[in-house]
Amino acid sequence: MLACTTTNIGVGVILLGTLQFLASLLVTERLKTSLQKEHSHFLEKLKWDLKVREQAVKVAEYLSLIREMNTSPNTAEFDYQKLNQLSWELALWLPEKIYKEMVLSIKNPTPEVNELTTIISIRKLLLEKNSGNLTADDIAHHGVDIGKKSQS
Numbered sequence: 230m231l232a233c234t235t236t237n238i239g240v241g242v243i244l245l246g247t248l249q250f251l252a253s254l255l256v257t258e259r260l261k262t263s264l265q266k267e268h269s270h271f272l273e274k275l276k277w278d279l280k281v282r283e284q285a286v287k288v289a290e291y292l293s294l295i296r297e298m299n300t301s302p303n304t305a306e307f308d309y310q311k312l313n314q315l316s317w318e319l320a321l322w323l324p325e326k327i328y329k330e331m332v333l334s335i336k337n338p339t340p341e342v343n344e345l346t347t348i349i350s351i352r353k354l355l356l357e358k359n360s361g362n363l364t365a366d367d368i369a370h371h372g373v374d375i376g377k378k379s380q381s
Contacts, residue, residue, distance in 0.1 A: 281355050284322050288331070288351050291315040292344045295335050327351060345370065 291312065298307045320328055331347045338344065345365035353360045 284319070285351060285355055287315055287318060288323075289348070291319060292331070292335075292347065296344060323351075324354065327354060 294307070294312055294315070298304050298312070301307070319331065323331070327347070327350050330342055330350055334343045334347045343365065345368050348368060349363060349365055352363065
């Protein structure tokens with residue numbers, strides 16, 4: 230009778246050990262899958278952030294070229310193909326409201342809508358809650374006679 234009880238205990242210990250092993254495998258696999266999913270989401274966010282920053286560079290380049298073209302005495306030297314390419318790429322990427330603001334800031338700039346206010350709008354799009362309170366007046370920009378003191 231003692232042998233039967235020992236055998237039952239032995240089988241029970243083996244079954245319990247097997248159950249514990251399988252449970253640990255299940256937990257390990259779930260944790261591994263969860264970490265892989267989290268890692269995948271993180272990488273996708275990094276890729277998106279990189280793409281967003283590349284587009285921001287295009288906006289800055291485009292607006293800078295437009296400003297230079299508008300203030301240059303010889304606009305024939307400008308690469309209009311490059312300007313069109315940048316404009317069309319931005320039309321494909323930027324939200325409609327911001328793209329229209331950018332075009333309006335080029336066609337008919339006003340104190341309310343100009344290149345710098347467009348930069349602020351794009352900054353808010355890119356940085357969202359981290360965009361801060363930067364205004365168009367806070368952005369440095371350069372051109373002929375900008376910053377010169379009037380001598381009266």
